[in-house]
Amino acid sequence: MIALPPWAEWATAGLLVFASVLALIGALGLLRLKDFFQRMHPPALASTLGSWCVALASILYFSALAEAPVVHAWLIPILLAITMPVTTLLLARAALFRKRMAGDGVPGEISSREHTHGN
Template identity: 40%
Template sequence: MSPITEYIVSALLIVGGAFTLVGAIGLARLPDFFTRLHGPTKATTVGVGAIMLSSVIYFSSHGFGISEILITVFLFMTAPVSANMLAKAAMHMGVKSMKGTQGNPWEQ
């Protein structure tokens, strides 16, 4: 592996790990359910996407990594759906939103 690809793979790994960590920090730190929903659906998805990309580049000498692409596309397609389902479930159960939230969730 040439040094340039090594640098690219390392940078993508670090970026991916950092985003995954930020998503988890958001999940642990943010005050209510609806704000917590933001961390995992995006930061974690983007983080895993970056790690996948680094894997694709790392294994590029063994042929094109179609499994990684499939996993990434699948994650990007399903993240909004599960976030939406969870938001609906939370609204149905009447989960409290934090103080200072403008507007109201709908009655289910």
């Protein structure tokens, strides 16, 4: 087995520990916040930044192991950056629709006429 330089081991370990701390913060956000709409934000931010940290750790580790740049791990955070906002928006819209159907005092949709004319 090829030994990695100590700086690569320490940097990889640091990035992975930071990613796990972010996952813990996101989990605590789920526990502490009361409402679904409040609970959406901390895990989304933590998972996005955490995935970037894991991808950077992977790139660093395998680049040091191969002694050449390895960048295929960038696909993971790039795909997450594309799909995470879409998924979050769909979940928020579904929850808002359910609250409106239940009559929980959520305002109705703004029609295009009200939005453009300010009435």
